[in-house]
Amino acid sequence: MIEPSNSYRIYLATQPFDFRKGMDGSANYVVSNFELAHFSGAFFVFRATS
DSSP, rough: OOOSSSSOOEEEEEEEEGGGGGHHHHHHHHHHHHHOOOOOOOOEEEOOOO
């Protein structure tokens, strides 16, 4: 189990995300748009496309 650090960082997506891309797609989105490691301890909140 991966536990977050003592200081939580929460990132909220402002644009809809296509969940059909799966876990790999969302992980690649985080790495390319936020320049963070997969296991940085941050939380990412996405909203689905309509």
